[in-house]
Amino acid sequence: MHYRQSNNVDWKKFEQESVLLDLSSGYYFRLNAVGTYIWPLLDGKHNIAEIVAEVVKRFEVSQRQAKKDISSFIQYLLAENLIEKG
Amino acid sequence: MRDFAAKLLTLCRIISGVDGEKCRIAGETETPTDLLIEQLQYHQLIPLVYYYRQQLQAAGWDFDQGTIELLKSYTFANISRMMIVEHYLQHLDRLFKKNFIDYRVFKGIVTAKSVYHEDYLRSFGDVDILVRADQLQVIESLLQREGFTHAEDLYSNFPEEIIQKYSFARHFNRAEPYTIAMDVHLNLSGRLHPFQFDSAEFWENSTAIIINGGTILTFDREYQAVYAIYHTFKHYFFKLIWFIDAFLILDQKQLDPGKFQQLVKKYKLTKLLVFYSQITLDLFGRLPRAIQQIRFSSQRPHRIINAQTVLQGTLPYSQSRARILLPMYYLPGWVRRLRFLWTQLFPPIETIRNFYLQDGPQKKFWNYFNLRCRAITDLILNKPQEE
DSSP states (O other), rough: OOOEOOOOOOEEEEETTEEEEEETTTTTTEEOOHHHHHHGEEEEEEEEEHHHHHHHHSSSSOOHHHHHHHHHHHHHHHTTEEEEEE | OOOHHHHHHHHHHHHHOOOGGGGGGOOOOOOOOOHHHHHHHHOOOHHHHTTTHHHHTTTOOOOOHHHHHHHHHHHHHHHHHHHHHHHHHHHHHHHHTTTOOEEESSHHHHHHHHHHGGGGGSSOEEEEEEGGGGGGGHHHHHHHHHOEEEOOOTTTTSSHHHHTTOOOEEEEEEEESSSSEEEEESSSOTTTTSOOOOHHHHSSSEEEEEEEEEEEEEEOOOHHHHHHHHHHHTTTTOHHHHHHHHHHHTTTSOHHHHHHHHHHHHTTTTHHHHHHHHHHHHSSSOOOOOTOOOOOOOOSOSSSSSSSHHHOOOOSSHOOOHOOOHHHHHSSSSSHHHHHHHHHOOOGEEEEEEEEGGTOOOOOOOHHHHHHHHHHHHHTTTTOOOO
């Protein structure tokens, strides 16, 4: 499954973290270092397995834990309309 | 409060690049976090304090982890705010261009974009634009179509012709989908202000700044500097951020000191600039590049306004008293001072706000006289009044 960032979302890095701004509502979301690393990978080209592999490579985390955390992160982003399928 | 003032002084010295050892906070007592945040918010300094936290800590400002997290959260909010304003300005620029509307952006966003290391370091509320009088109606209807409404503020009770005549700014707010406040100005100074600018000259001397990849026009650096000095005065030197703005604008290598001095002379701001410079030297430990040649006749801080009162964010005067009495110090010449004093004590009848309040008195000379007597009594007794 592939996901890509919604058009109405702007993103800005700040130190190791970042801000996601939903331009249709004005709500902003603060991403931690892992979320900030994942966000550019949600480009419609990387699938979940590839993203999990990248995160495991970059952070000290097991594949199982990474898969679980990334799935819930993606569900959250979907629920907030910050990303879409495809 | 003295402890807090010492902390802010350290911040000023770090910003100006003065040796950290010379500005160590001595004998720090702990400022409660909520009071600290409240004071930093007042001075619009939270992102700056977060940005310089390591240097501030090295200079003796002791932050606990909770305070740092709080400062960081506010900084994140400011980043998102900057992103919103950038996007909205880009949209507004497209809308205005489509409708052949010419405008200049100035103050907060321009300063944030032009002189700070990172734009999010400069907190600001409203977006200020200067527009042409003949395009005002079109602009108002466009803003209304965009969901803006007139803000309920000091001027909203005045009839349109009085707002035009005295060059009051129009304040607009939009709450959905996100909050944007916009001040639309026809002039850079109101007709009752002690200093008058030739807005057309500012308009003609414009430069482009980049916002979200697009270009938006603002005033040239020298004009921004003149306005920044005036702005600190206009608000009675209450907030440290205005001094930091002016310092950074005047410290730019690209700013032409000769051109700046000419403008200061032209707009009769020399005395005000000297006054500003004395406070700036005490705050920052050095003068910014463009005014390094300024010499002072006295090294003594002014007894009413000085670096300490700026750092504490308070004056011994109420705002209404400050508005009338402070120009007595730096307006050039007694004739101008007395004229200003007279206008403040007896302003044109149509600019007395009380007349426009729903349950206010009728517009009769006797009521005007009563209101003025009350205002002058309040002034002498140092009571707050708003007009």
